[in-house]
Amino acid sequence: MATNSSNGEHRTTTTTTQATKPPPLPSPLRFSKFFQPNMRILVTGGAGFIGSHLVDRLMQNEKNEVVVADNFFTGSKDNLRKWIGHPRFELIRHDVTEQLFIEVDQIYHLACPASPIFYKYNPVKTIKTNVIGTLNMLGLAKRVGARILLTSTSEVYGDPLVHPQPESYWGNVNPIGVRSCYDEGKRVAETLMFDYHRQHGIEIRIARIFNTYGPRMNIDDGRVVSNFIAQALRGEPLTVQVPGTQTRSFCYVSDMVDGLIRLMEGENTGPINLGNPGEFTMIELAETVKELINPSVEIKMVENTPDDPRQRKPDITKAKELLGWEPKIKLRDGLPLMEEDFRLRLGVAKKN
Ligand SMILES: NC(=O)c1ccc[n+]([C@@H]2O[C@H](COP(=O)([O-])OP(=O)(O)OC[C@H]3O[C@@H](n4cnc5c(N)ncnc54)[C@H](O)[C@@H]3O)[C@@H](O)[C@H]2O)c1
Numbered sequence: 001m002a003t004n005s006s007n008g009e010h011r012t013t014t015t016t017t018q019a020t021k022p023p024p025l026p027s028p029l030r031f032s033k034f035f036q037p038n039m040r041i042l043v044t045g046g047a048g049f050i051g052s053h054l055v056d057r058l059m060q061n062e063k064n065e066v067v068v069a070d071n072f073f074t075g076s077k078d079n080l081r082k083w084i085g086h087p088r089f090e091l092i093r094h095d096v097t098e099q100l101f102i103e104v105d106q107i108y109h110l111a112c113p114a115s116p117i118f119y120k121y122n123p124v125k126t127i128k129t130n131v132i133g134t135l136n137m138l139g140l141a142k143r144v145g146a147r148i149l150l151t152s153t154s155e156v157y158g159d160p161l162v163h164p165q166p167e168s169y170w171g172n173v174n175p176i177g178v179r180s181c182y183d184e185g186k187r188v189a190e191t192l193m194f195d196y197h198r199q200h201g202i203e204i205r206i207a208r209i210f211n212t213y214g215p216r217m218n219i220d221d222g223r224v225v226s227n228f229i230a231q232a233l234r235g236e237p238l239t240v241q242v243p244g245t246q247t248r249s250f251c252y253v254s255d256m257v258d259g260l261i262r263l264m265e266g267e268n269t270g271p272i273n274l275g276n277p278g279e280f281t282m283i284e285l286a287e288t289v290k291e292l293i294n295p296s297v298e299i300k301m302v303e304n305t306p307d308d309p310r311q312r313k314p315d316i317t318k319a320k321e322l323l324g325w326e327p328k329i330k331l332r333d334g335l336p337l338m339e340e341d342f343r344l345r346l347g348v349a350k351k352n
Pocket residue numbers: 044045046047048049050051069070071072073074075076094095096097109110111112113114115129133151152153154208209210211212213
């Protein structure tokens with residue numbers, strides 16, 4: 001340290017770089033227990049839509065122990081019903097804006113509301129979840145030497161001026177808009193991931209997820225696929241927000257989980273786009289849902305919300321080359337699988 005007080009100011013300059021401390025060894029007791037997992041995995045946000053499907057897949061490996069930390073803001077214990085009480089599974093009611101002290105080998109950090117309605121509900125909390133939550137999970141990763149994967153988002157590209165979006169595109173985001181608690185929050189989360197990687201040698205992985213859909217989405221989640229399916233089953237008009245020509249690319253959840261696990265297990269930090277490159281306007285989506293689920297339903301144009309991105313489609317060249325991953329399930333095949341789940345939950349039987 002050097003102190004300069006020649007002009008009355010006290011400036012401190014650090015001249016030494018801090019050496020990275022190796023993580024502590026796991027507790028010796030860990031290896032004296034009857035069951036020895038190969039891997040103890042933390043899934044934050046594991047009670048949510050993507051998180052609970054990820055947990056299902058991770059639990060299939062009998063050498064994994066899975067710990068879920070969730071504050072149940074948009075997630076539910078119901079999504080994890082089949083694992084509660086299982087000896088390799090633990091569920092903790094925990095808010096990631098608070099520190100968490102546990103011993104794990106990998107962290108899938110998903111905790112964050114994802115539907116615009118929910119992330120805009122309490123924007124200050126959303127940005128805290130993204131920034132403080134990610135900081136806390138990186139602190140945990142540093143303390144125990146765990147590898148950490150962040151589920152970032154296509155929203156980091158904002159209202160993109162490059163189409164389709166490659167990972168090298170820096171985006172077009174409104175930093176003071178109503179979506180910024182989420183998209184700027186995720187951008188800071190990505191920055192934190194890379195700074196911990198460069199400064200502390202933490203093993204990081206970043207997935208930029210594009211719109212994902214499937215069973216277990218909240219019925220009143222507010223996102224477009226769940227809205228249209230619920231509306232079609234209830235016989236209500238499908239609400240297309242104007243202009244209706246805005247596009248999205250929809251990935252079925254099992255493909256997404258496959259991509260996330262490949263990214264975690266592979267050698268690349270990312271960011272890597274994970275999404276289905278099939279691109280649809282919202283009018284096309286409404287027409288497809290109408291045709292497949294309820295041809296008698298009406299399509300109604302309604303008001304939109306500010307800063308809605310006009311187009312979105314992932315360039316998945318990197319995912320193909322680096323992870324050997326590409327989605328298998330087309331929209332027309334995925335929608336009926338989600339319809340089945342929504343019918344059961346809404347109690348609407350299929351007419352023959
Ligand atoms: N589904 C998509 O289309 C999509 C697209 C891009 C990115 N993502 C990202 O993937 C992740 C999962 O999304 P999802 O669709 O499953 O959403 P979701 O809302 O179903 O799940 C989010 C989970 O995080 C929990 N959570 C929220 N805030 C928390 C907090 N402060 N502490 C602890 N838990 C908290 C919720 O209760 C919920 O269980 C999110 O990080 C989201 O940003 C999703």
